Amino acid sequence: MFFLYLALGLLGLIAGGWIGLYIWPRPFPAYDAPQAKIETVPMPPNLPTPVERYMRAVIGKDVPLVHSAVITGRANMRFGPLPFLGRWRFVHDGGHNYRHYMEATLFGRRIMKVNEHYLDRIGRMELPVGVIDNDPKINQAANMTMWAEAMWFPSVYVTDERVLWEPLTAHSARLIVPFEEGEDCFTVYFDPKTDLILRMEGMRWRDSKDEKQILWRLEPHGWVTINGVKVPSPASVTWVPDGKPWLICHVEDIAYNVDVSRYIRQHGL
Template structure:
């Protein structure tokens, strides 16, 4: 019997050691992605509309000045921590934006600094996609993913603030002195997000919305909280933020932005086909610039 007990203790000890090693691997941060090779271009600016609600006007003046630098594309990169199946995992990410049209975020989950999962979430040509490749493989699409990814794109418009001025499909509605509703397009319909503003800094404290989580039946309250802002290329954007599903009670991800470049060519990363309405908007923007 003593031999059996010794064997059981040895197996348990080995299991504990393996768990400790596994946990330790997720405590090591990955190397950052290299800075984007193409540098920011100045393509002019846009005037603040005279009818902007006062909290929104103050935000633009605090974050970007007046007039606002025009941003037609962006790449944002940095690091994050994501809670996946209850385990916190280190991530490095690089995200590409065509403001108001599409985005693609590419992420690498690492263990001891080595990539074990490649993850992407995107909204391109009106279709949302969540994809994981590596030690496990999965892909989610469908109307619920479309809705969630469209809201994610507009929630991250804080990285490309001029889009909410130049895109005629969106508009603001007042909720109270600190909160504004942003109505955004979603296919043939509209959706909405709530933006809350800090009355001292005039910056945005958080964005919230009701969105689908994966393929769940009901929408859930979803929150992005901006905890630190930093200036990149004359535009102040969130440098740290965290994302929470309300029913979980605490953030499931923490993000740190390390670099940004604006108005660069990202057609290889975002193969977007503009809708007729978006083409007309682009024509109008070009005409107004000239």
């Protein structure tokens, strides 16, 4: 009888833990800081047709000059076979620096946190298993992440003079972004019905020990309008060989043109 009770108790613990993986945490509070007035400029000429259509679909006729963004939300995460729910805040100095703070939760409570940043061209990842700092492969991966996340403040794709677009087809284009003294690129596919981004893909490093880059995909699964800008939410992040997303971000708040000069170099929320 003792072993029966023990087995039932263990099963109860396992079942309870599994249920805890599906309880959403409370959202982080919206970032509370003064937002500078957003000026606008005309849409640049000579953009590839699908790019111009996309920009008009998400920001309208004129282009807002956005130099920073603080993006807050919750997420579905996957670490190996285990799914988690979590919450996150991403801080961007548009096209130059960023930092991430993420929490994975159980029963809505934090069980793991991640601090990572890309500041002054140097990437740093602070994970529960250790720290990786200023590794060339991680620097490239971080730069790709920074430009991909600009989908949440898309005007930087046409206001940053370092960014180039090359036409590919009627519904795709190559996005060329700066990286150190050179460049990197994405292939961006657009929906012919909505003009919005279907997905963007690029080759990047997953780990500092990898021997070759992996195809990496970001894919919007819905769109919401926040502060006058149409942004993807939810949006998934997938290492294509894995076949399924490891992260799905649900955006809940974006603060544009706030002073992030000190906040972007902090840790935690």
